[in-house]
Amino acid sequence: MSEPVHSRRGGGREAKRAARLGAVATFAPFIERKLPFADLLDEEGQSLIEANAETILSEIGVEFRDDPEALEIWKAAGADIKGELVRMPVGMCRKLIQDHAPREFTQLARNPARNIIIGGKRTVFAPTAGPPFVRCLDKGRRYGTIEDFNNFAKLTYASPWLHSSATAMCEPVELPVNKRHFDMFYGNATLSDKCFFSAVSAPSRSQDCVDMAKILFGERWMNSETGEPNTCLAGVINGNSPLTFDATMLGAAKVLARANQATLITPFIMAGAMAPTGLAGAIAVTLAEAMAGMAFLQLVKPGAPVIFGSFVTTLSMQSGAPTYGTPECNLMMNALLTLARRLGVPSRTGGSLCASKIADAQAASESAQTLLSTCMGGANFVLQSAGWLEGGLVTGYEKFMMDCDQLGMMQKMLAGYDLSENGQAMDAIRDVGPGKHFFGCAHTQANFETVFYRSTLADYDSWEKWEAEGSLDIQQRANAAWKKILAEHVSPALDEGVHEELRAFIDKRKASMPDANY
């Protein structure tokens, strides 16, 4: 592993750096929730599902495929191994997680003012990751390119409501599969200064991302107090649900964990496909699989930051396609967030998920149902929160903007009630009195500019004005909005030495291997 030289890059403290990088004053690096969690599954149900998850782990087991090292690690820890099937004694996974995994942790951003803290009462929003297609009103649906990826990196940077970027806001499908991660890392690192993700499509690509992060973060990579790296990257580790992890995911997870980088251990559960249609069963499978993955990483590297992820959907029994924003999805997400809190680890679920092909009312209903449930339940990390369309096959430009507006609303909602004297406004109520209006009173004058969330896309004009201006729907307004942001984009300053070193690393690594599309 080539270790970049840190000493030649000057530093100064986080605050100083934040000032130099021009952190936006109104930007909150993450949400600090003031509302209670809305737990929908009662205590009895929680215990029942936890017991079922232990039964699944101890009697049915989890397969760790094509990774002999993983089996050795489990064996040494006392699990029962049959071929690639690992059965963990009752309580083993829970204890490993509770003994070692952090309840919350900080992920560094290039701009220290944008470091995020994941866990507890905090919520972090990140955009959609993974779609091979993109869609906009002008060009319709088409394959994503690196230009699209970079556009979404810019839109992510611009939104005050997105706290982190992702890996692939869309796949740049024109680039070779084995080299895309360099370009995506480069885009996230140079066009934005927010947190972002590691590639996980092969262990070597995760290692490349770790190596690039060392260059990008310089002296901030290593924590002198703990003597180990700071967490600068996160990677989504999906199970091959049900109850299976493959060598690719395990390899990537090990690379990240050993470098003290974060993993979101995320079973991918379509109830009716990778789990039973019974919600209590699907929740138990998700819990068991996530616990197995998180416990494994605590054996690999005790203390490695892990997030209990869940990606749970229902299924259309007509078409076999996943369905989003359904009542059953809401219930599963909520219960899994409760179970993550009981386990004592940060959680990931939800987002602005939908099945609709286009950013119509179906997409908006499904996304709002998902997002509000995600926020009421108290997810700590919310990937897929902007741009998602068509079950994750498409990232939509207009949808991205519409989702960001909704994220702003959620941030405002989670701030809760202002119970100060100004919030109570008793003097104003007294002054105005019965039957009068508050439009012009001193209290309203003093508060109206900031008191309510201001949507940048919703139309609140009169029907006459709206019609005179072309009867635009919200997609059309969103279309203008993303174009304006892209036209005005200015990348945050990056130390020239760092930039050159990163570029050189990427060029050298790309030249070291032939293009491949696997």
Next chain:
Amino acid sequence: MSEPVHSRRGGGREAKRAARLGAVATFAPFIERKLPFADLLDEEGQSLIEANAETILSEIGVEFRDDPEALEIWKAAGADIKGELVRMPVGMCRKLIQDHAPREFTQLARNPARNIIIGGKRTVFAPTAGPPFVRCLDKGRRYGTIEDFNNFAKLTYASPWLHSSATAMCEPVELPVNKRHFDMFYGNATLSDKCFFSAVSAPSRSQDCVDMAKILFGERWMNSETGEPNTCLAGVINGNSPLTFDATMLGAAKVLARANQATLITPFIMAGAMAPTGLAGAIAVTLAEAMAGMAFLQLVKPGAPVIFGSFVTTLSMQSGAPTYGTPECNLMMNALLTLARRLGVPSRTGGSLCASKIADAQAASESAQTLLSTCMGGANFVLQSAGWLEGGLVTGYEKFMMDCDQLGMMQKMLAGYDLSENGQAMDAIRDVGPGKHFFGCAHTQANFETVFYRSTLADYDSWEKWEAEGSLDIQQRANAAWKKILAEHVSPALDEGVHEELRAFIDKRKASMPDANY
């Protein structure tokens, strides 16, 4: 008051009648919630706002305008009267309500299988009431007519997710204002057999509705056990917020309460206009005003069924228009539901509210935010839950269908978690094992037809199939759906004698006065 003769209409018991009227087997007359309430305002905040409401009632007061009888009633009860301003001693309103108002009550429907119970853990959905305009994809935005009203009565009857009709799903504006209520009552009574509402636009019109209800309900009108009428109608009594009731509303409320019919005492609060922008202040004003109205009716007729209504919106500080589905609306609605439970009366709030002119993604986001918050918070009666557009100026045909689909999802969500052995599905998890799929397993086969809510409007097909079939958005699918229902409508059978008597009453009353548009 002309008292219709009941004895000549034969009866039999409720169950027998239900069978004869052909109650739909799968229809649930109301939702019995299995989820806990999601209370977002903490105990300290609840007490603070309750104390502020008492301060408002005792020090600022509420105006009861142009109704000397109301002032007499308050005076006799011990309130402080100055002109038309009534100041109620601390605790007076709360005590009147808690001593007399029912915690829950039954409203009869023409079809007894569709009687609703309002209060406790129950939720009832009713459509939009009040808009002068309607909108559909074919004809755009236009004034509502009695044909439109009747269409919405039919759509309400057809939806398994609407438990009650309303008054004016749209205003039939071609009819004289002083006679519309006859036609709307007639439409609701003959095209549907669900619960519905009384007119409240003048006390005499409420009396007409009471008289028509006596005809329609026949022997079921009077409760032989209590010696007073059953509750067969409900009426929305809006305050002239802030802190004012006018003679029209008071008159209508008195007519209904004295006949033991239900009233939804509903302050109409746009924070920033009828209340301060501070949410805690706006909530306190709403609570105070609603308590004053409900307490007044307990003085008029102790035990009269009342519902603590709240219609709370924020305001666009740019256009001055009300805004819906905002984070502040969610917070206000939730707190008011908590406060209604503490007071011990049924609650009304929310619906599928939106500001958008059309059924686009803006409308859907706003409506979903409102509706999910309404349901998480546990509203007992949800008016405005289907069809609402443009801040209540327009009832949309496509929006109506889309909203009904969402209501079905909410009914499914509120049913909560199935923790039975079938819901846990441990045998299925055991049988399928790691890495396999659940599509064909016995458990899935046994459950798939009923386990998940099935949207009638969402598209879950592949992109290729969706495109080949015309790339329809959800509005276009909803357009076909409402036309199909109207084409297939068959009105529920109505006793011919009752029908004739109702028709004769209406004709006589209409002939007794000239048309007037006020």
